[in-house]
Amino acid sequence: MAATEIVAVLDAGPLIHLDELGRLNLLNDFKxxxxxxxxxxxxLRHRPALPLAELSNLEIISxxxxxxxxxxxxxxxxxxxxxxxxxxxxxxxxxxxxxxSDDAAARAVALAVGFQTHGTIGLILRAHRRxxxxxxxxxxxxxxxxxxTTLHLRKELLDSILATAAAENI
Amino acid sequence: xxxxxxxxxxxxxxxxxxxxLAGWFKTPEEGVVEALxxxxxxxxxxxxEKQILEDVEWGLxxxx
Numbered sequence: 731m732a733a734t735e736i737v738a739v740l741d742a743g744p745l746i747h748l749d750e751l752g753r754l755n756l757l758n759d760f761k762x763x764x765x766x767x768x769x770x771x772x773x774l775r776h777r778p779a780l781p782l783a784e785l786s787n788l789e790i791i792s793x794x795x796x797x798x799x800x801x802x803x804x805x806x807x808x809x810x811x812x813x814x815x816x817x818x819x820x821x822x823x824x825x826x827x828x829x830x831s832d833d834a835a836a837r838a839v840a841l842a843v844g845f846q847t848h849g850t851i852g853l854i855l856r857a858h859r860r861x862x863x864x865x866x867x868x869x870x871x872x873x874x875x876x877x878x879t880t881l882h883l884r885k886e887l888l889d890s891i892l893a894t895a896a897a898e899n900i
Numbered sequence: 901x902x903x904x905x906x907x908x909x910x911x912x913x914x915x916x917x918x919x920x921l922a923g924w925f926k927t928p929e930e931g932v933v934e935a936l937x938x939x940x941x942x943x944x945x946x947x948x949e950k951q952i953l954e955d956v957e958w959g960l961x962x963x964x
Contacts, residue, residue: 736964807938808941809935834951837951854959859961887949887952894956
């Protein structure tokens with residue numbers, strides 16, 4: 731599927747972490763980027779100066795639809811927060827393909843009902859694959875994750891990701 | 901069995917007590933343990949790291 735066809739729904743994690751890295755613009759590489767107001771409110775609590783004007787494809791959904799019975803059951807089972815529930819409801823109702831989230835439980839629910847899910851690290855690597863970041867920039871952003879963001883990663887895991895990314899010839 | 905003492909926001913406490921009154925849990929403590937169990941089941945380190953490694957594969961080799 732070409733990126734220009736992808737409708738993605740945002741959870742707060744990638745919004746917060748890409749802004750912490752100063753690279754919110756990496757989210758522009760989707761046809762539509764939908765964000766429920768609840769999610770945006772959460773992101774703004776962490777990043778009050780979030781430069782939303784950088785996101786030319788952003789649509790804020792003020793009143794997300796209700797969750798389907800199937801999604802509601804899974805969301806209850808995994809104790810999802812209001813923002814994650816709203817993001818899943820929008821994804822379902824708007825025919826989106828991607829949930830962009832760093833929350834393991836929200837991603838598990840999205841996967842269980844057939845959506846793709848990706849997080850901040852995947853978005854950084856994708857930006858390099860799609861020539862939006864040079865290899866040097868990509869590796870620097872990965873190295874900066876524990877220094878400049880609140881995304882928690884085990885050091886050994888990050889080292890492994892860095893080694894994999896450095897070895898790629900894209 | 902460990903004893904954990906926590907401070908709970910009033911609103912959460914009120915919701916918890918409503919669930920106890922409605923018969924979902926015998927005690928507030930039982931409700932807290934159930935909520936924690938459900939949260940932890942979806943937030944395991946193994947699950948998070950598996951998702952991140954899948955993300956690395958998509959980020960580097962995906963087609964979209």
